[in-house]
Amino acid sequence: MTDTNHLFVPIKNLRTFDEVSTKIKDLIFTGVLKPGDRLPSEVKLAQQLNVGRQSIREALRLLEISGFINIQRGGGGGPVIKDTIIKTISDLFLDAFRLKKISLIELTTARLEIEKIILKQVFKNVEESDIHALKDNIKKARQRIQGNEMAMAENIQFHKLLAKASKNHVYFMVMESIMAVVRDFLSRLAADINTSSNVVGYHERIVEAIIDQKEDVALRVLEEHLLETQNRLQTLMDQVNGG
Amino acid sequence: MTDTNHLFVPIKNLRTFDEVSTKIKDLIFTGVLKPGDRLPSEVKLAQQLNVGRQSIREALRLLEISGFINIQRGGGGGPVIKDTIIKTISDLFLDAFRLKKISLIELTTARLEIEKIILKQVFKNVEESDIHALKDNIKKARQRIQGNEMAMAENIQFHKLLAKASKNHVYFMVMESIMAVVRDFLSRLAADINTSSNVVGYHERIVEAIIDQKEDVALRVLEEHLLETQNRLQTLMDQVNGG
DNA sequence: TCACATTTGTCCGTATGTATC
DNA sequence: AGATACATACGGACAAATGTG
Numbered sequence: 090m091t092d093t094n095h096l097f098v099p100i101k102n103l104r105t106f107d108e109v110s111t112k113i114k115d116l117i118f119t120g121v122l123k124p125g126d127r128l129p130s131e132v133k134l135a136q137q138l139n140v141g142r143q144s145i146r147e148a149l150r151l152l153e154i155s156g157f158i159n160i161q162r163g164g165g166g167g168p169v170i171k172d173t174i175i176k177t178i179s180d181l182f183l184d185a186f187r188l189k190k191i192s193l194i195e196l197t198t199a200r201l202e203i204e205k206i207i208l209k210q211v212f213k214n215v216e217e218s219d220i221h222a223l224k225d226n227i228k229k230a231r232q233r234i235q236g237n238e239m240a241m242a243e244n245i246q247f248h249k250l251l252a253k254a255s256k257n258h259v260y261f262m263v264m265e266s267i268m269a270v271v272r273d274f275l276s277r278l279a280a281d282i283n284t285s286s287n288v289v290g291y292h293e294r295i296v297e298a299i300i301d302q303k304e305d306v307a308l309r310v311l312e313e314h315l316l317e318t319q320n321r322l323q324t325l326m327d328q329v330n331g332g
Numbered sequence: 333m334t335d336t337n338h339l340f341v342p343i344k345n346l347r348t349f350d351e352v353s354t355k356i357k358d359l360i361f362t363g364v365l366k367p368g369d370r371l372p373s374e375v376k377l378a379q380q381l382n383v384g385r386q387s388i389r390e391a392l393r394l395l396e397i398s399g400f401i402n403i404q405r406g407g408g409g410g411p412v413i414k415d416t417i418i419k420t421i422s423d424l425f426l427d428a429f430r431l432k433k434i435s436l437i438e439l440t441t442a443r444l445e446i447e448k449i450i451l452k453q454v455f456k457n458v459e460e461s462d463i464h465a466l467k468d469n470i471k472k473a474r475q476r477i478q479g480n481e482m483a484m485a486e487n488i489q490f491h492k493l494l495a496k497a498s499k500n501h502v503y504f505m506v507m508e509s510i511m512a513v514v515r516d517f518l519s520r521l522a523a524d525i526n527t528s529s530n531v532v533g534y535h536e537r538i539v540e541a542i543i544d545q546k547e548d549v550a551l552r553v554l555e556e557h558l559l560e561t562q563n564r565l566q567t568l569m570d571q572v573n574g575g
Numbered sequence: 576t577c578a579c580a581t582t583t584g585t586c587c588g589t590a591t592g593t594a595t596c
Numbered sequence: 597a598g599a600t601a602c603a604t605a606c607g608g609a610c611a612a613a614t615g616t617g
Contacts, residue, residue: 105605106393118430130582141606143386146583147393150349154397155424163614164581174428181398181421182505187361188415191501199502206445258434259442262425263506347584373602384586389603406594407601 105140109148112138117157117170128158128168175262182266183273191270193326197319200267201312204248207264208295208311210255212304219254223296226250230289244288245272251295271322278325288314348383352391355381360400360413371401371411418505425509426516434513436569440562443510444555447491450507451538451554453498455547462497466539469493473532487531488515494538514565521568531557 103111116122128134131149135142149168152158156177158168185191211219230243245268252264291314298307346354359365371377374392378385392411395401399420401411428434454462473486488511495507534557541550 104603114427132582135606143389143605143607146386147390147604149583150390150393151397154394155427160583161614162583162612164579165615166582166613168583172431172433174424174431175433178421178424178428181417181424184357184398185417185421185501185505188417190415190418191505195500195502199500202449203446206449257438257442258428259438259510262428262434267502349584375602378586384584386585386587390584392603403603404594405592405603407599408595409593409602411603 105144106147106151109134109138109140109144110151113148113152114157122170124170124172126170128170130167175265178262179266179269183269186270186273193322194319196267196270197315197322201315201319203260203263203267204251204311204315205308207252207255207257207260208307209304210257210260211251211299212302212307214256215254215299219250220296220300222250223247223254223292223299227289227293227296230292234289240289241272241275244292245275247292271318274322274325278328288318291317348387349390349394352377352381352383352387353394356391356395357400365413367413367415369413371413373410418508421505422509422512426512429513429516436565437562439510439513440558440565444558444562446503446506446510447494447554447558448551450495450498450500450503451550452547453500453503454494454542455545455550457499458497458542462493463539463543465493466490466497466535466542470532470536470539473535477532483532484515484518487535488518490535514561517565517568521571531561534560 113122113128122128128149129137131142131145134145138145149158149160152168153160154177156172156174157170159171159173160166160168186196226243226247230240230247233240233243248268249261249264252261255261291310294310295307295314298304298310356365356371365371371392372380374385374388377388381388392401392403395411396403397420399415399417400413402414402416403409403411429439469486469490473483473490476483476486491511492504492507495504498504534553537553538550538557541547541553
């Protein structure tokens with residue numbers, strides 16, 4: 090007798106909300122639904138797909154967490170297609186760091202090597218608008234410091250702008266993820282503004298080297314800057330763990 | 333009159349399931365809950381936290397999607413802490429690629445540069461067990477090909493093993509994400525086994541170079557290998573888009 | 576300013592599917 | 597095979613938030 094068991098695998102093992110979320114995801118992947126488009130309300134979706142409202146809610150929750158939609162409460166609200174998937178990835182990366190799947194030394198050494206690659210790419214692909222954005226970033230950072238405020242946000246943004254200027258989204262995503270961890274570190278430990286001033290100086294020298302097309306100078310300054318940052322973060326971490 | 337509006341931001345804007353999931357996440361971050369630990373059932377959680385089952389369900393859904401827990405149905409089942417966050421990140425990375433936030437050329441050029449860094453790190457940190465794992469991988473791939481099967485899984489695994497041998501989890505996560513896209517490509521397009529045989533040859537030469545401590549040779553072979561892979565993927569993609 | 580409609584958020588009761596013992 | 601324990605799913609109801617007229 091021939092074994093025909095394998096022909097009769099279960100047809101439906103998927104949960105209802107999985108089917109619903111997959112259906113909506115496919116509509117997004119195929120371009121039928123685009124960022125800004127509105128989905129029907131939960132009640133209408135439930136009626137149209139002939140499932141309970143609870144299944145719709147869990148499907149929407151999945152899409153919300155995965156960065157495919159935003160949900161607004163109240164009249165005129167509802168689920169809206171909005172692509173925040175890169176932010177979702179960087180959030181998860183931060184979670185991975187918190188779970189100690191990644192150590193600080195791993196993060197900073199990888200960052201140094203990856204950012205050197207990015208900088209090399211920047212020298213190949215940089216445009217006038219990128220230079221302008223970098224200069225503007227430095228200007229804003231200086232203004233904050235002169236007003237005795239912290240320039241943490243601007244200083245983190247500088248490295249994202251560099252990654253953007255490389256014109257490669259992969260580098261941008263990786264840097265976005267790494268800087269999410271750095272931001273978390275600095276904001277929890279309330280770094281003082283004195284060091285920030287120093288940081289802006291490094292940034293300025295890097296931009297000048299890009300303008301002057303001096304790749305070796307830019308790489309050297311970047312390495313110096315990141316090694317100092319690494320030391321500073323390590324000190325902060327030791328203080329936390331030691332106290 | 334002084335503006336004191338900013339002093340009175342809403343205290344509670346969080347949704348109940350957000351509070352619940354954050355609470356459980358914190359227990360995981362602080363190490364109170366570890367992989368393998370079981371959470372109470374939905375009903376018990378609802379009773380203990382004094383909220384409805386729906387809120388518990390959506391909180392558990394959030395944790396499941398984010399890679400913090402697995403949920404087993406049936407008696408003796410329930411939510412179990414299980415760290416699958418790296419897989420979650422690589423899944424999202426694949427989604428980002430599908431959303432065309434990343435082009436194939438961006439992916440493959442970034443992969444080449446990052447994998448060169450990884451290979452350099454491997455030369456610094458490689459251990460006997462890594463060599464053994466790489467050799468074993470090649471052996472299994474050859475066996476599959478001799479049996480006229482595809483060695484796709486093994487060939488993808490090879491690059492993950494390389495990243496692992498770099499002893500840096502950041503590189504491992506990035507490579508895991510990139511290879512998720514490559515795997516998706518190849519499995520959808522059913523690459524033939526002839527090319528796979530060629531791939532194993534490249535892998536073998538890389539491992540030999542690692543053993544012989546010839547970094548420049550390893551880097552050259554890797555570059556050749558990845559450029560060929562890039563061309564092959566590009567051809568496959570053009571066929572899909574053109575047909 | 577205020578009432579109203581819309582939509583998400585939450586809870587409860589109940590029934591069903593599923594896995595374990 | 598039957599009992600048990602659990603997630604899954606449905607429907608109804610009300611609360612809370614939010615934009616509109």
